[in-house]
Amino acid sequence: MQTKGVLVVVSGFSGAGKGTVMKALLEKYDNYALSVSATTRSPRPGEENGREYFFLTESQFEDMIRNDELIEHARYVDHYYGTPRKYVEDKMAAGKDVILEIEIQGALNIKKKFPDALLVFIVPPTAKDLKKRLIGRGTESAEVIEKRLRRAAEESDGMDSYDYIVVNDDVDTCVEDLHSLIRSSHFKESANTDLVARMKQELHDMTK
Amino acid sequence: MQTKGVLVVVSGFSGAGKGTVMKALLEKYDNYALSVSATTRSPRPGEENGREYFFLTESQFEDMIRNDELIEHARYVDHYYGTPRKYVEDKMAAGKDVILEIEIQGALNIKKKFPDALLVFIVPPTAKDLKKRLIGRGTESAEVIEKRLRRAAEESDGMDSYDYIVVNDDVDTCVEDLHSLIRSSHFKESANTDLVARMKQELHDMTK
Numbered sequence: 266m267q268t269k270g271v272l273v274v275v276s277g278f279s280g281a282g283k284g285t286v287m288k289a290l291l292e293k294y295d296n297y298a299l300s301v302s303a304t305t306r307s308p309r310p311g312e313e314n315g316r317e318y319f320f321l322t323e324s325q326f327e328d329m330i331r332n333d334e335l336i337e338h339a340r341y342v343d344h345y346y347g348t349p350r351k352y353v354e355d356k357m358a359a360g361k362d363v364i365l366e367i368e369i370q371g372a373l374n375i376k377k378k379f380p381d382a383l384l385v386f387i388v389p390p391t392a393k394d395l396k397k398r399l400i401g402r403g404t405e406s407a408e409v410i411e412k413r414l415r416r417a418a419e420e421s422d423g424m425d426s427y428d429y430i431v432v433n434d435d436v437d438t439c440v441e442d443l444h445s446l447i448r449s450s451h452f453k454e455s456a457n458t459d460l461v462a463r464m465k466q467e468l469h470d471m472t473k
Numbered sequence: 474m475q476t477k478g479v480l481v482v483v484s485g486f487s488g489a490g491k492g493t494v495m496k497a498l499l500e501k502y503d504n505y506a507l508s509v510s511a512t513t514r515s516p517r518p519g520e521e522n523g524r525e526y527f528f529l530t531e532s533q534f535e536d537m538i539r540n541d542e543l544i545e546h547a548r549y550v551d552h553y554y555g556t557p558r559k560y561v562e563d564k565m566a567a568g569k570d571v572i573l574e575i576e577i578q579g580a581l582n583i584k585k586k587f588p589d590a591l592l593v594f595i596v597p598p599t600a601k602d603l604k605k606r607l608i609g610r611g612t613e614s615a616e617v618i619e620k621r622l623r624r625a626a627e628e629s630d631g632m633d634s635y636d637y638i639v640v641n642d643d644v645d646t647c648v649e650d651l652h653s654l655i656r657s658s659h660f661k662e663s664a665n666t667d668l669v670a671r672m673k674q675e676l677h678d679m680t681k
Contacts, residue, residue: 385660388668392675411680418676424669429660432668445653446660452593452637452650460596460640461632467600468626472619 270296270357271450272379273364274372275443277387278417280399282433286387287366289440297447298356300365303329306344319349337367337374346371362447369423376426383450385443386427390434392417478504478565479658480587481572482580483651485595486625488607490641494595495574497648505655506564508573511537514552527557545575545582554579570655577631584634591658593651594635598642600625 277283291297303319305326314320321329326345329335336354338347348365356363365375375382389395395417399410424430429446433439454461485491499505511527513534522528529537534553537543546555556573564571573583583590597603603625607618632638637654641647662669 386662388672392672392679395676396679414676415680418673418680421669421673421676424672425662427662429657430662430665430669431660442657442660446657449637449650449654449657452639452654454594454633454635454638457638461629461638464596464600464632465626465629468603468622468629471600471604472623472626 269456270298270359270361270363271447271456272353272357272375272382273362273447274375274382274384275364275366275387276368276372276385276420276427277433278389278395278420279413280395280402280417281387281389282398282436282439283366283387285436286433286439286443287364289436290364290443293440294444296360296362298352298361298363300348300353300356300363302346302365302367303335303338303349304344304346306346321345336378337371339368339370339374341368341370348375369420369426373426381450381453381455383429383447384427385429385431385446386424387431387433387439388424390432477664478506478567478569478571479655479664480561480565480583480590481570481655482583482590482592483572483574483595484576484580484593484628484635485641486597486603486628487621488603488610488625489595489597490606490644490647491574491595493644494641494647494651495572497644498572498651501648502652504568504570506560506569506571508556508561508564508571510554510573510575511543511546511557512552512554514554529553544586545579547576547578547582549576549578556583577628577634581634589658589661589663591637591655592635593637593639593654594632595639595641595647595651596632598640 275283275287287299291299301315301319303321303326305321305323308314308320330338334350335347336350338345348367348371353363372384376384389398396414399405399413431439431442483491483495495507499507509523509527511529511534513529513531516522516528538546542558543555544558544561546553556575561571580592584592597606604622607613607621639647639650
């Protein structure tokens, strides 16, 4: 029934398990395409160009802005972050549901340009669970954990701007919830105006 | 995660297979409750009071209007049709997703009073399929079929007012589509304001 894919923005606190959920979602279903953001920050150890991010120089990034090659971009602290247009538009045209894993500022910019985009915020069941998961990683100092929690508290103030809130208590359930939510958006009237127009035409022709 | 059920209005042309789909949905999943409408028209052969409709007198119906015991009502031709409030509110409070199988006028009234209600319109794949199904029933005269098609043409003009359009090509698929659509609506931000408020509070308390 659908022809065009939908645009889905997924945000969530660091430590909410978003990465694991996205990975499982993309492995399980083949209707998704994960957009890779562009940034001017330097790659961290283990990060690969084109996988975590497209790592660009300031002037490359500013060229993309000038040429309207980004569907949204924002500046955090000292660096640019943005979503390359071509990948998103090509994949959507090919019927893929494109997922952007970006933060609230970018999410709100997307919503302005694509009112039909789904904005989804993934949360752990409770703040305590978030803290537990951050500690459980065992890789971060108490200071970093504290910083992430402060950041999460800030980010939580933006949760109202999202269309959907999905709790990640169990990864498999969360994947199914996300999948059914995205799948359902294909049934929106606004995504089916051609079908509605055709049905009206056929019925009116048939009873003329 | 959800506590309160959602309100779902399902409409569709006569012959779109709505009845079969509703029956299968209610048999398969136990989170649904089907609201029974009240009417002042006479029962047809085989119809049972409290199953197809609550059959009321004009004065009983008007009492219900006066006592605000209907969440919507409308007058078609010579008869009243309406949705009793108590059943809907009790079931929703008990966490059931309540389905109203009503026509467009009622659907739009519901949307005004319950902006979070889902308005779903079920259609056959094409107008020809609709005609074929109406003929296939073998119970209706050419005249009645013609009348139903004219009615469908009129109703199709209201399809744009619905939130979702679901094609009923295969009953099982249609049931799954409807179920995932209704299930997803529990993730709406507007259905999770308590969760969002709690999360904010916990995170801010934790990082005070």
